[in-house]
Amino acid sequence: MTGSSSEIIVALAGQPNSGKSTIFNALTGARQHVANYPGITVEKKMGTYRFDGRKTVVVDLPGTYSLTSYTQEERVSRDFLIHEKPAAVVDVVDASNLERNLYLVFQLAEMGIPMVVGLNMMDVARQRGLRIDIEQLSLELDMPVVPTIGNKGVGIKELREAINQISKDGDSTSATKRADLRQRFLRLDYGAALEPVLGRLEKRLSEDVTLATRYPLRWLALKLMENDSEVQRLVREHATNKENILSSVAREREVFQAEHGEASEQAIAIRRYQVAGEIVEHCVKRGKEEHRTLTDRIDQVVCHRVAGPIFLGGVLFLLYYLTMKIGGEHIAPWAWKYWTMLRDVIAGILPAEGLIRSLLLSGIVDGVFAIMNYLPIFLILFLLIAILEDSGYMARVAFIMDRALRAFGLHGQSTLPMILGGVVVGGCAIPGVMATRAMKDQKARMTTIMIVPLMNCMAKVPLYVLLVSIFFKEHQAIMLWFMSLITLGVALIVASVLSRTVLKRQESEPFILEMPPYHLPTITGVIRRAVERTWLFVKKVITIIVAVAIVVWIFITFPGLSKERTAYYDAQAEEATNAFMKKLGKNNPYAKLLAGTGLKEFGQYWDRYKKKKMGARSKEEKDALNEKFSREHPEFFKIVNKGKGLDGKKDKYAKKVYTAYKRLDKTLKRLDTARRKETVHVSFAGRFGRFLEPVSQWAGFDWKINIALASSFAAKENLVATLGTIYSVGEESGDTLAVTMAKDTAQSWTPVHALALMLFVALFPPCIATLIMVRVETGSTKWMLFAATYPIILGFIIAVIVFQGGQLLGLTALQVMTLFSLFVFTILAATYFVGERAALKKQKTFQPLDHATT
């Protein structure tokens, strides 16, 4: 064996729903990793295995129905096969759906790469009474065909063997041998009309040396006759006499059209189906007359006009119940304990004081951990969604929802992104925006990306809960329902407006979606997919947060206090310290110990002890704690233990120090909070907040709220945290934020204030992490900026209307809420009927000659 053959690359292709990922997993096991193809959002999955001493790298191509150049996925697959020249390509074929799957087999075979067919889902085919003559199929296709059942691992060994064998044949590096090999594989006969044309073109192309060495000629000829723009580009780039070639192709196409009355690409497509039909006729024996399959029977209920939506409602309810109830209330708090432990460890490693610690800890670590808190919830959500996807139900969800969503310019497939974004309270826009990838319809996809951030992500919830618990104590549940209904209503209106205005020119695609037969999902498949998605999410979030946290931290930390103010706080602190030293008295033996750096050392000891003591529950724990601290520093211990040593002896000097230090500690902490508060006040964020106050007061927001809102731009979690800093929830006072805020706002705030704020936050621009995701998915900075600005304007207008209206008419918040919901749902209903009528009108004007624009 030569050196080059010690590692081979194999491409894995297949149509959607052919079980390609189960084959991929079965082939490669756990040795996988996911990357993106450069510059685009299509995922590139790779995995490896060893067979017969050779390392085989399997590249999982995106699932596509064909290999034209219309979609990004198809282009990616094609480019990979042409340019990377894998040693072999495996086409995973759904045995229960052979005819359609052969369409891709033919197109792959034309690319001239040694090929193996993995005839997958043999069990499903057998259940449907299909008997496939595998030998005959292999003979007719002129390539090895290996029957497999991917999710049970059946046939994997044989598949590896076939790959190994065929790629060995392809090892031969000489060009003629490779060309020879190409001839050996299936050569689809395009019939009397096309073959002469193809022959002429092939000959012509073979005269061009660059093309002939780079690409399979028959494939080039076919693609040119199919009028494939990418292949035309290849010719233009590489051919020496490109003008000649392209003009003769154009001539051939014209002549063909004139002679046969149809475009050559259509003739090619039809011919492929004919041959597929013939092959199926030879190789597949159908058992008894086909009865309604189980899938059809399930669909009778699940896709039913009335029962379908009800069933969907039940499924969604279960989805939320399991994620929010089990994940949110049980697993997340349990996991949080470990997250805080990890955070403490990190806090211990970091330098004790200064800007770097502040940046790393409050900027990056806290930001990342705030999201990590939701990780268990996401894991459960992704698990459930993987079950829905693998079972085949997700396609039905799109089917059922398409009717309703289409009236608003959305798509049946917008449902999953919206669920992830949090239709009912509790989601996250980042996976929501990522999930729009599956959508082919560019217009609906863009619209979905724009409205997903309006959903109620989990980070908006704490603010709702905070405000609701202060201002709407009696109506907590109703208020939360109101918020989710209102945001959904507003989002649909926005979608409808956007798709008819700014997104009008985006490309729209007809709705065609395969409804795969129902499967029982496998446990490993579901877990693998959920873990993969969660991991992708974590990676994204961490990289984005690290980048963003630095900016925000600068925003709320700098320019910092002026020299005078710093000096003032320093002087205050020194004064307090001096007073403390004086109080100890001249004869106090501890005075020496606490002089200079000793005081600082003691301060840390004090804080540590207090914190540990709070955590200690039983008497044994306390005793152990005392002993440990006493051993560490017997003198300090006497002070913190109110003058008592471990032996129980009282020391009045130590007791005196204890009392004095307790007061000093309180003063220092108060100074520290005041200093922090002032830093925020004079920071860029603070200035910004005060600068906006004249405008924002129309909606009832003062500068404190403005700052909190500005900081929540980084991550919505910051909202409540920043309010916490501003309202300076004293660590010593023990009051919660709700209590402090309630006190602070008691005179000035009404529930209408709170309602306006909640509505603004609901519609407020997405956090920066989401915006970056929007940038990645739309590939456009312009759309990212649009996604950032329109919600501010919209949210502000709504907040002003609600606030001013409520104040002028002297209504209670509940009345305002009712009026506002009526308003929103009237518009929503109007939009729906307008959208529906427009859709019907479009359908009725049937124009055979019009270009695909539905």
Added chain:
Amino acid sequence: MKQSGVVYDLFDHQKDHQIDAAMTPGMPLAMACAGERVRIVMLAGGRGMHQRLASMGLNVGSEIEVIKKGIPGPFLVSAGDTRLAVGAGIAHKIMVSPIAQGTQ
């Protein structure tokens, strides 16, 4: 003449059911009833749509069965062993002719 939207002939060896496409203008799929079996006689729309439909198993000559009628939602059809949800928009662009029951 533009190449899109031409009426396509069926091929000769569609042996079971010889349908002369020129004689059967067909109706939009949208007008077919639930449970009806039909054959595609013509596809309207651009080349991109044709290739897309073809790759999913909807081609001139394909036999399909309407499982559920949409209006205004998507149609549920079966083409061979594939179940497809087809938007009402395209259902108006796929011209079909009914297959008499019992010929199969």
